[in-house]
Amino acid sequence: MITVAFRLDDPSETSNQTVEAGILDALRANRASCTFAVIPFRLVNGQRTPLSAERARPLVDAAREGVIEPSLHGFVHARIHPEAAQPSEFVGRSYEDQRTMIREGRAHLESVFGKPVVGFVPPWNSYDSTTIRILEEAGFKYVSAGWRAPSKPHGQVKTLPLTVHLSEIPQALDEARRFIKARPVIVVVMHHYDFEESGSDQASTSVPEFASLLSQLICQSDVKLQTLAEISGFMAGPELSVRQHNVRAIHPLMARFLPKHCFLNASPWRAMLTKKFFQ
Numbered sequence: 412m413i414t415v416a417f418r419l420d421d422p423s424e425t426s427n428q429t430v431e432a433g434i435l436d437a438l439r440a441n442r443a444s445c446t447f448a449v450i451p452f453r454l455v456n457g458q459r460t461p462l463s464a465e466r467a468r469p470l471v472d473a474a475r476e477g478v479i480e481p482s483l484h485g486f487v488h489a490r491i492h493p494e495a496a497q498p499s500e501f502v503g504r505s506y507e508d509q510r511t512m513i514r515e516g517r518a519h520l521e522s523v524f525g526k527p528v529v530g531f532v533p534p535w536n537s538y539d540s541t542t543i544r545i546l547e548e549a550g551f552k553y554v555s556a557g558w559r560a561p562s563k564p565h566g567q568v569k570t571l572p573l574t575v576h577l578s579e580i581p582q583a584l585d586e587a588r589r590f591i592k593a594r595p596v597i598v599v600v601m602h603h604y605d606f607e608e609s610g611s612d613q614a615s616t617s618v619p620e621f622a623s624l625l626s627q628l629i630c631q632s633d634v635k636l637q638t639l640a641e642i643s644g645f646m647a648g649p650e651l652s653v654r655q656h657n658v659r660a661i662h663p664l665m666a667r668f669l670p671k672h673c674f675l676n677a678s679p680w681r682a683m684l685t686k687k688f689f690q
């Protein structure tokens with residue numbers, strides 16, 4: 412089975428509700444679910460503005476129905492160093508600062524959604540070893556960022572990196588089928604600006620196209636759509652994806668035998684026992 416998770420980044424007090432409503436309709440029409448990485452506070456005219464119950468109502472309804480899994484997307488989603496080449500809200504901050512931001516952010520989302528928030532998605536996919544220590548202490552179940560990620564080998568927090576964007580799904584599925592015995596996982600990251608309905612000139616798709624993509628995926632007998640929280644419940648180890656990335660980075664020869672668009676929930680050598688792998 413191939414597991415596919417969709418992660419929409421940046422729903423917040425100020426995000427585009429038309430796009431979000433369209434995605435929620437598409438998910439409901441296909442009985443699918445998705446992780447929404449929600450920003451708990453925004454800076455509006457320099458003031459810290461919390462996600463309000465009124466603004467969050469469609470998201471809260473969707474979470475109650477099981478259509479979305481809300482996860483914590485940073486604190487106010489602002490760069491710690493505006494001039495830095497690699498933007499980050501967390502890297503380099505003290506333990507105390509990061510702990511306060513994560514605790515306050517999570518407490519606010521849990522009060523809005525009325526349910527536990529178990530996942531952390533750092534803005535710009537950027538965090539450090541202090542962040543992972545705090546997530547462990549706070550009992551988070553997963554962190555979803557990039558491939559190159561600090562992790563704790565014997566910790567409880569599963570590392571579930573983004574593996575593709577929307578346009579790369581066909582090639583990710585082709586590749587995942589070669590590794591199907593190793594239980595591949597594809598994590599697709601989306602932003603509001605990917606959708607024409609946002610008015611962005613970066614848009615590469617539309618809400619109807621997304622709905623049609625979901626209908627195609629759910630018809631495929633070897634594909635299962637799940638949220639990141641669900642995936643964290645069955646991953647065999649906290650850092651399988653990190654090890655896969657490290658082997659790819661260090662051993663060019665081995666890299667040819669490991670997938671680029673999915674991570675595996677078992678040894679890749681299991682995949683090689685199938686005829687499909689060599690086709």
Ligand SMILES: [Zn+2]
Binds near residue numbers: 421488
């Ligand atoms: Zn973001």
